[in-house]
Amino acid sequence: MNEDLKDLQSQAAKGLAAVRELQAQYDVVGWQIKNPEYAKIRHVLLHLMKITADVAAIVEHVEHCVQNEVDPEEISRDFAVTIKDRGDIAGDLLFHAAQFANLGDYDLADQLIQVYARNSKRFAPDSPFADLGPLH
Structure with missing residues (x-):
């Protein structure tokens, strides 16, 4: 290796x-919802769906720009700004990944x-x- x-x-x-x-x-x-453990994971799922919706909104904007024949360089610039501004998405994903790892007691x-x-x-x-x- x-x-x-x-x-x-x-x-x-x-x-x-x-x-x-x-x-x-x-x-x-x-974290308020923790017992039983399956209630915690069920609530985590709700948060993950909210995160997925945020990502979908970003992608939807790009798709409309492509459909409307916006200049690809402009689309790329706007996308880069949006992703930079939405660092919270990565933080939320890591937050919930750590919760999964703790619930399953596995090495992340x-x-x-x-x-x-x-x-x-x-x-x-x-x-x-x-x-x-x-x-x-």
Whole structure:
């Protein structure tokens, strides 16, 4: 395995373990719907649907611009501004990913590495990502 990727994988594992712990501590004081656990995941689903709707609104705007033959460079500029302004979407997704990991008691970094490995086997089979495996 590529040493740079191995080092990044190790750093990600440390960072994502900290994210999981931070989320667990937050959920004790800041997450109201938690019992039973399936009620928590059901409520997380509602939040994920809201996030999906936000992404859909961004995409819908782009689709209308394409349909109305707006200059592609203008579409790209506007899209870049919108994505930059909506960093909250990525934060919300990580927030809820950490909740899933805590509920299922699994290593978030290992799950992410599995996604990289699975996708690279299909889309970049000759890349070093295809050889990634869990650290633990």
